Amino acid sequence: MKKIDKNSALKLLAVVLVQLxxxxxxxxxYFSIHQGGEIIRLEIEPVxxxxxxxxxxxxxxxxxISRIYLSEHGYSEESFRLGDNIYxxxxxxxxxxxxxxxxxxxxxxxxxxxTGRVKKIRQDTATVIYGIEEYFIPERTGRMVEFRGKKVxxxxxVSKTGKAVLREIYLNGEVWPGSKSEDRNWVE
Numbered sequence: 001m002k003k004i005d006k007n008s009a010l011k012l013l014a015v016v017l018v019q020l021x022x023x024x025x026x027x028x029x030y031f032s033i034h035q036g037g038e039i040i041r042l043e044i045e046p047v048x049x050x051x052x053x054x055x056x057x058x059x060x061x062x063x064x065i066s067r068i069y070l071s072e073h074g075y076s077e078e079s080f081r082l083g084d085n086i087y088x089x090x091x092x093x094x095x096x097x098x099x100x101x102x103x104x105x106x107x108x109x110x111x112x113x114x115t116g117r118v119k120k121i122r123q124d125t126a127t128v129i130y131g132i133e134e135y136f137i138p139e140r141t142g143r144m145v146e147f148r149g150k151k152v153x154x155x156x157x158v159s160k161t162g163k164a165v166l167r168e169i170y171l172n173g174e175v176w177p178g179s180k181s182e183d184r185n186w187v188e
Contacts, residue, residue, distance in 0.1 A: 038112050039158075043062065060132070065090075066129075067125050067127055070121075077124060080118045082121065086116045088103055088113055089101040089112070115161060115162030130164050135169065
C-alpha cells in the first residue's frame, strides 16, 4: 500500500474543508432567507408533476410574474437578453396575495421585489425564473398530485436582495400535505 506524504494529506484536507465550507455556507444562506425573509404569497399554476430522471416534483409557473409582457412596462424584446437579471416589484392585494407591480432592469431601492433571470423572450413576452419553480414531492406521489380547479398559492420568503425561498404550498387556503417547511428538506 502506498504511503501518503504529509504535504499531500494536508492538501487533501484543505480541499475537503473548502468543499464543506461551501456546502454549509449555502445552507446557512438559504436558512437565513427561509427564517428571516419577508413572507409573501404568490398564485401558482402547476405545470408538470413527473420527470423520469429526477423523480416526482411539481413545476410551478407564477401567475403574472413568470410570463411578463414587456411593452406593458415600457420595455421591448430588445431590452433584455437571455440570462439577464430582471427585478419584479410586488404589491399586495387585499386578499394577501402579492402580484406584479413594476418591472426593472435595475434593483429597486425599497419595497418587496424578486430577482429573476430571463429564460426566454418571444413576441414581447419574457419568461422569467426565480429559483422557486420546482418543488420535490414524496416519491411515487407525482401522479396523485391534482391541482386543477383549486386555488393554489405559495408562501415564499424573500431576502432584501430579492432571492426567494419556497416555504409552503396552499391548496384552497390549507397547507398542502408534504409541503410543511418543518418536514421538508428545503436546502437543495
